[in-house]
Amino acid sequence: MTKVSVLGNILLGLLGSGGRTGYELTRDFDVSLANVWAASHSQIYPELAKLEGAGLIRKTEAGPRGSQRYAITPAGNDALRHWLAETQPVDNPRAEWMVRVFFLGTLAPNQAATYLEGQQKYHADKVARYRAFAEHCAVDDPDSRWDRIALEAGMRFEAAMADWAAWAIGELQRTPKA
Numbered sequence: 001m002t003k004v005s006v007l008g009n010i011l012l013g014l015l016g017s018g019g020r021t022g023y024e025l026t027r028d029f030d031v032s033l034a035n036v037w038a039a040s041h042s043q044i045y046p047e048l049a050k051l052e053g054a055g056l057i058r059k060t061e062a063g064p065r066g067s068q069r070y071a072i073t074p075a076g077n078d079a080l081r082h083w084l085a086e087t088q089p090v091d092n093p094r095a096e097w098m099v100r101v102f103f104l105g106t107l108a109p110n111q112a113a114t115y116l117e118g119q120q121k122y123h124a125d126k127v128a129r130y131r132a133f134a135e136h137c138a139v140d141d142p143d144s145r146w147d148r149i150a151l152e153a154g155m156r157f158e159a160a161m162a163d164w165a166a167w168a169i170g171e172l173q174r175t176p177k178a
Contacts, residue, residue, distance in 0.1 A: 002054045004079050006090075007039055007047050012056060012080040015072040021063050022048060022070070032133070032147070035126075035154060051076065097122075101168075113172050120165035126158040 004012070014020060014028055022045050029039045039047075048070060051057040056076035060069045072080070097119060104112040134151045137144030 002056065002075075002079055004051070004054070004056065004083065005047065006037070007043060008051055008056075009080060009083045010037060010039070011044065011047055011051060012072055012076050012083075015057055015070055016077060016080055019060055019069050019071040021067045023067060025070075035130070036150070109172060113169055116165050116169045116172065120162050120169065123158045123162035123165060127155050127162060130155045130158065 010033065011025060014025055020028070022041075025044055025048075026039075026041050029037075029044070033039070048057065052059065052070070054075075056073055056079050057070045058073055060071045063069055100115065104115060107115070130151050134148060134155065137148040137151070139145055139148050141148075
């Protein structure tokens with residue numbers, strides 16, 4: 001089985017639901033996938049070339065202004081299914097915003113509280129944004145079922161982080177100053 005990057009697998013997944021141009025794939029990232037995986041124009045096009053070279057996608061037609069439309073091949077579908085069903089995601093625990101929490105004790109308590117308040121607002125705003133997206137998809141709609149399920153995970157995670165920040169602010173206010 002051809003080794004495919006996470007970005008490559010995401011592109012295969014997007015192409016699995018219908019052919020797209022590189023521009024349309026970039027837009028898909030900007031509109032929805034950027035909430036869970038960021039990819040720029042300059043990352044997507046080289047990855048498309050790799051996928052095409054591996055026979056996992058093919059160019060189907062030329063579009064306006066020299067754009068190319070891509071479609072997934074049967075080998076690409078096999079690679080995508082393999083990634084989804086037979087491999088485990090790599091856990092990437094990097095989160096700069098949380099690393100900073102370890103060092104908030106070096107700030108004055110009001111500065112630490114301000115940071116935590118910012119995190120609470122940030123996560124609450126993400127919940128609101130995800131809820132707005134969720135209004136346009138439903139679990140019982142076959143075309144948007146998986147979008148809705150992914151959004152639910154995002155809403156629950158972000159709500160938990162907003163709740164955690166509120167708790168931390170309360171603990172900071174409750175705890176005697178050192």
